[in-house]
Amino acid sequence: MLSLGIDPGTASLGYGLVREHDDGSLTCVHYDVIRTRADTPMPQRLKQIHDELVVIVERYQPDRAAVEELFFARNVTTAITVAQARGVVLLALQNAGLPIAEYKPNAIKQSITGYGGADKTQMQEMVRLLLTLDNRPRPDDAADALAVAIADLQHYRLASFNTV
Amino acid sequence: MLSLGIDPGTASLGYGLVREHDDGSLTCVHYDVIRTRADTPMPQRLKQIHDELVVIVERYQPDRAAVEELFFARNVTTAITVAQARGVVLLALQNAGLPIAEYKPNAIKQSITGYGGADKTQMQEMVRLLLTLDNRPRPDDAADALAVAIADLQHYRLASFNTV
Numbered sequence A, B: 001m002l003s004l005g006i007d008p009g010t011a012s013l014g015y016g017l018v019r020e021h022d023d024g025s026l027t028c029v030h031y032d033v034i035r036t037r038a039d040t041p042m043p044q045r046l047k048q049i050h051d052e053l054v055v056i057v058e059r060y061q062p063d064r065a066a067v068e069e070l071f072f073a074r075n076v077t078t079a080i081t082v083a084q085a086r087g088v089v090l091l092a093l094q095n096a097g098l099p100i101a102e103y104k105p106n107a108i109k110q111s112i113t114g115y116g117g118a119d120k121t122q123m124q125e126m127v128r129l130l131l132t133l134d135n136r137p138r139p140d141d142a143a144d145a146l147a148v149a150i151a152d153l154q155h156y157r158l159a160s161f162n163t164v
Helices: A043-061 A076-095 A105-113 A119-129 A142-164 B042-060 B076-095 B103-114 B120-130 B140-163
Strands: A002-009 A013-022 A026-035 A064-068 A101-104 B003-006 B012-020 B026-035 B064-066 B100-103
Touching: A002 A142, A013 A043, A013 A142, A026 A043, A026 A142, A026 B103, A043 A076, A043 B003, A064 A076, A064 A142, A076 A101, A076 B076, A076 B103, A101 A105, A101 A142, A105 A119, A105 A142, A119 A142, B003 B042, B003 B140, B012 B042, B012 B140, B026 B042, B026 B140, B042 B076, B064 B076, B064 B140, B076 B100, B100 B103, B100 B140, B103 B120, B103 B140, B120 B140
Parallel strands: A002 A064, A064 A101, B003 B064, B064 B100
Antiparallel strands: A002 A013, A013 A026, B003 B012, B012 B026
16 A cells, blocks of 8 residues: 655645555655745746646556645644645545545644644654664655655554554 | 736636736636545546646647746645645646746736735726626636736736836
8 A cells, every 4th residue: 555645735745655564564755845936936836846746646646645734823824825735735635536535734743643732843843763774854844745655654554443 | 929827726716817918918728726625645636637738728728827926824735735725736837938927916916906815805896897807707726817817917917018
């Protein structure tokens, strides 16, 4: 079971691919960020994000996709910008026919560390341990995306058990 | 010069096509809304909006497109949902190679009525008069989209003059 986790953004969109093996162990297949330039018009940046994500899906053929939900208490302008990117991400995943799950940030933290208020360092250290990586994944957006994929696989496994 | 105006939304996305003739007069070519069902998963709704918009662009072949900017002082959740739809709209327009303009709601009101604080009825009545329609266009989202297209044509004409 290969899950593609995504941390939406416009300047930097994180993605991470995590495989769960039959024994329940996890391996990191790939992670990176899609970067777009601030001096490029937004429609072009959205197209770049969409098109690069389509290539990633074609290359790695994930079984599932998971996207972090947006939570902004303060800056509505930032929320709108990131949500536009999230829209083209959902479109690309839908067009690929993937099951798409969405998780709130604190649900991801809860899933990874057992604590919804975990800080960034704790999260990245847990991602490193769960994926048996030598170092914490960088940059932050890619590490967040790996956490989304791990949470998705955990959630999917629990859901499978529940339906037995 | 044919402009496609868009009032973004998820449950109901308004669009309107307005042609400006050489004598500066305007005619309404078409207007309607794209509706999606609230009980459908968001990725499917975004795909529906995107795909229907692609068909509209292919059918009417506009020269330009204009999209209303989002302004939400209060409800961030609504802002995020509408912004996701706006993202797939911008993607479809960018893929069609159209020049894309974006206008703030009060700039559109200012352009149509001369007053940035005009109410909905005043706006729709001015749209009706400018397009010499028998009745005010309905529903609201479609009327708003026609206003976006009119404002775009006015802005484009002024911009053309400025560069002479």
